[in-house]
Amino acid sequence: MGIENKILVKLKSAGFRLNDKWLVQGVSLQVEKGKIVTLIGPNGSGKSTTAKIALGIYKKIDGEVEKYTNKIGYVPQKISIDWTLPLRVKDFMVLTDNLDDSTISEALSLTGVIHLKDKNLGDLSGGEFQRVLLARAISKKPELLVLDEPVQGVDFTGEIALYELIKKISENLNCGILLISHDLHTVMSATDHVVCLNGHVCCSGSPIDVAKNREYKALFGEQASQTLSIYEHKHDHIHTSEGKIKKN
Amino acid sequence: MLDDFFIRALFAGIGVALVTGPLGCFVVWRRLSYFGDTLAHSALLGVTLAYSLEFNIALSVFIISALIALILINLQKRTNLPGDALLGLLAHSSLAVGLVVIGFLSFIRFDVMGLLFGDILAVNVNDIIIIWIGGAIILLVLRFIWKSLFASTVNYELAEAEGLDPDKAKAIFTILMAAIIAISIKMIGLLLITGMLIIPAAMARNISNSPKQMILFSVIGGLLSVVIGLFTSLEFNTASGPSIIAASLFLFILSLLKIKQSIKLKN
Numbered sequence: 001m002g003i004e005n006k007i008l009v010k011l012k013s014a015g016f017r018l019n020d021k022w023l024v025q026g027v028s029l030q031v032e033k034g035k036i037v038t039l040i041g042p043n044g045s046g047k048s049t050t051a052k053i054a055l056g057i058y059k060k061i062d063g064e065v066e067k068y069t070n071k072i073g074y075v076p077q078k079i080s081i082d083w084t085l086p087l088r089v090k091d092f093m094v095l096t097d098n099l100d101d102s103t104i105s106e107a108l109s110l111t112g113v114i115h116l117k118d119k120n121l122g123d124l125s126g127g128e129f130q131r132v133l134l135a136r137a138i139s140k141k142p143e144l145l146v147l148d149e150p151v152q153g154v155d156f157t158g159e160i161a162l163y164e165l166i167k168k169i170s171e172n173l174n175c176g177i178l179l180i181s182h183d184l185h186t187v188m189s190a191t192d193h194v195v196c197l198n199g200h201v202c203c204s205g206s207p208i209d210v211a212k213n214r215e216y217k218a219l220f221g222e223q224a225s226q227t228l229s230i231y232e233h234k235h236d237h238i239h240t241s242e243g244k245i246k247k248n
Numbered sequence: 249m250l251d252d253f254f255i256r257a258l259f260a261g262i263g264v265a266l267v268t269g270p271l272g273c274f275v276v277w278r279r280l281s282y283f284g285d286t287l288a289h290s291a292l293l294g295v296t297l298a299y300s301l302e303f304n305i306a307l308s309v310f311i312i313s314a315l316i317a318l319i320l321i322n323l324q325k326r327t328n329l330p331g332d333a334l335l336g337l338l339a340h341s342s343l344a345v346g347l348v349v350i351g352f353l354s355f356i357r358f359d360v361m362g363l364l365f366g367d368i369l370a371v372n373v374n375d376i377i378i379i380w381i382g383g384a385i386i387l388l389v390l391r392f393i394w395k396s397l398f399a400s401t402v403n404y405e406l407a408e409a410e411g412l413d414p415d416k417a418k419a420i421f422t423i424l425m426a427a428i429i430a431i432s433i434k435m436i437g438l439l440l441i442t443g444m445l446i447i448p449a450a451m452a453r454n455i456s457n458s459p460k461q462m463i464l465f466s467v468i469g470g471l472l473s474v475v476i477g478l479f480t481s482l483e484f485n486t487a488s489g490p491s492i493i494a495a496s497l498f499l500f501i502l503s504l505l506k507i508k509q510s511i512k513l514k515n
């Protein structure tokens with residue numbers, strides 16, 4: 001095994017149950033160095049849960065997680081910060097790691113928010129905050145990046161630029177990325193491996209394989225596999241409480 | 249004018265303020281003021297036990313407070329009661345049990361007012377040593393868990409995901425809370441210790457825009473409160489705890505004026 005395909009994190013039929021309800025079940029996947037793995041699936045399909053299992057936030061899980069790195073950058077989907085804390089952008093940047101000033105500035109420049117460095121975190125707009133979150137995650141030059149809808153709330157041109165940046169980061173830092181995204185176009189163009197979730201792994205493989213897959217078509221609609229850009233979700237099966245599939 | 253007991257009280261108060269400054273910021277940030285109150289109330293039980301068993305007061309208070317914290321964490325897991333109800337339950341029942349035990353200890357002359365509100369006359373050289381050594385240990389431990397504690401205060405999941413240990417930091421912080429209450433109970437009194445933690449930190453929040461700045465102002469505010477409070481206590485013969493807390497309230501009101509000013513400037 002060469003250095004290029006060093007495994008960073010590996011899930012072996014992992015699942016997580018909250019109050020007797022499976023959020024996600026039987027997920028196996030691995031993220032290697034320099035590769036982008038994307039999780040797609042409808043709302044409530046267990047994408048964020050899978051990311052949190054991989055990160056070790058959820059501890060009482062089914063199956064196994066093997067983590068081979070501690071240098072991790074995380075952009076959570078939802079983040080609530082308590083404003084009883086006076087926190088500037090530059091304080092937030094060094095939250096989990098000690099970075100020097102030039103490293104902080106460099107990362108903020110990359111995501112286009114260097115002008116906000118001394119601003120209070122509470123004064124930022126949603127899109128600005130999202131860019132700061134991404135800058136924070138990449139600034140520590142992680143081996144593994146976990147990005148849970150990293151461009152939500154970012155304007156259209158910014159969105160494209162940030163996805164290009166993410167791709168560039170994975171090449172420059174040679175880090176592995178676990179990406180959760182709703183933008184199927186981006187997913188298909190930038191990803192090495194796609195995992196399609198719906199409470200369990202519906203299908204997985206290279207973007208082209210997945211686009212051709214029957215279950216993927218069923219989940220996202222015929223059009224999605226043709227244009228790769230329209231997000232449409234049709235159910236052809238429902239999930240029983242045990243996570244089993246029942247055809248309509 | 250400056251008697252020996254006053255110098256001792258000043259030394260003890262400065263030692264306490266140096267520790268309550270940073271700890272108080274975390275109490276405000278993590279919304280733990282009622283938790284602090286509960287631990288402080290349970291301290292009475294610790295004091296009575298210390299008297300009846302002829303045991304060191306600070307150590308006994310520390311053990312009882314830490315025990316109450318453990319019981320609280322356990323109850324939170326076992327019952328469906330909301331956190332504030334559990335805090336109230338533990339605070340008042342431990343205070344009540346403490347007072348009942350005092351009733352049984354009629355052979356010892358008790359200065360209950362001193363326990364509740366602090367008594368500078370009672371501070372001896374031993375207490376000063378406990379405050380300074382205990383305080384130094386508390387600050388050292390806080391420095392050690394700082395990264396995990398602060399990161400998880402901002403966001404638990406980020407801290408957990410990126411290799412820090414929020415759960416351990418939280419447990420250690422709880423012990424530090426019990427420790428600060430144990431070393432400052434003679435100075436401030438158990439009804440007012442939480443005030444010493446919260447009010448200077450709240451004052452600092454009004455005038456600072458970064459975490460480190462808030463801690464610095466909180467320490468300065470605490471030191472000023474101790475010095476002003478003790479001088480008034482000496483001058484007007486008032487209890488030391490209330491005088492210190494009143495001084496910190498005065499500083500808090502001053503910090504509100506500063507906010508008003510900056511809002512005016514913005515408009």
